[in-house]
Amino acid sequence: MNTLIHFAQSRLAWLTLTLSAALLLIIALFFQYGMSLNPCVMCIYQRLAVIGLMLAGIVGTLGYRSRFFRLIAVILWGISSIWGLKFAIDLVDLQMNPSPFATCAFLPEFPSWMPLHEWLPSVFMPSGMCTDAPWIFGGLSMGQWMIGIFSAYVIALVIFIIPTLMKNIHQTPRPM
Template identity: 45%
Template sequence: MLRYLNQCSRGRGAWLLLALTALAFELTALFFQHIMGLKPCVMCIYERCALFGVMGAGIVGAFAPKSLPLRWASILIWLYSAYKGLMLSIEHTNIQLHPNPFVTCDFAARFPTWLPLDKWLPSVFVASGDCAERSWTFLTWSMPQWMIVIFAAYLLVGALVLIAQPFKPKRRDLFSR
């Protein structure tokens, strides 16, 4: 399996699949926000940024998957984004499941001055909801709980791809067994 994952990481298809799954989740979040009228909170916006990191890793990896430095950079971006997204989702879930008047999220997302995403693209990055509010559930789980599953899956697959890198990929010759 590790040889197969190494082989997949050397092709564009797997990286594009990674980027497309993250894009699908981003489009779903925008659907919830603009069509269903759910207001994203600050934690939702940060989780959205982590998804953009996973999508960016897929795009960078698709540029030159056979290039070792770019592949390693993509894997590291992928793992970092998935880890941060997982930690944010866990914190967001704790805020929802264990409300505490002393533990709240910020009123507005804090972006660096050199990257004011909330100013550049306010329809995507401006937070207007409350982190403690459970406005949507599916199978009794709220959105941050589902994001824990999604980011954990990204992190698990990313870790397996990282572990698979030292293994030589399978050769697919006509006469090899």
């Protein structure tokens, strides 16, 4: 347990999160530009969640010795991985259960103060349809793969924080 706690609070753990998310972003851009697979709105939201994971990893890598920065990084990790998982599940639902009444938007609904699709359209402008599944590998669509990937990030987060919580519980002085 001490080894897991030590690793969870190390720079290497946060760097691993950063690099794995960066690799996913590179792969997404390769699919878009190298394989001409147009991302839909749900894909863009998942892409943003991957960027959130990368930012969590960067915050953790730079501030791994600080409880405050680790807490910020863990919160960002949790929000990003759960949010990404939600959109991956929604995407697969749209693909598996097509309906003319259940469609996705043509443009992402970013806040008016942060229109990422206008600032950086090459990364955040959707050009595909959510109901299309143009890429299948191992019998699974990209959305199904992303469910597995985001689930792995959620599981890793739980594995990451439980030893730290257990350590804090055992170190808390008991009232007399």
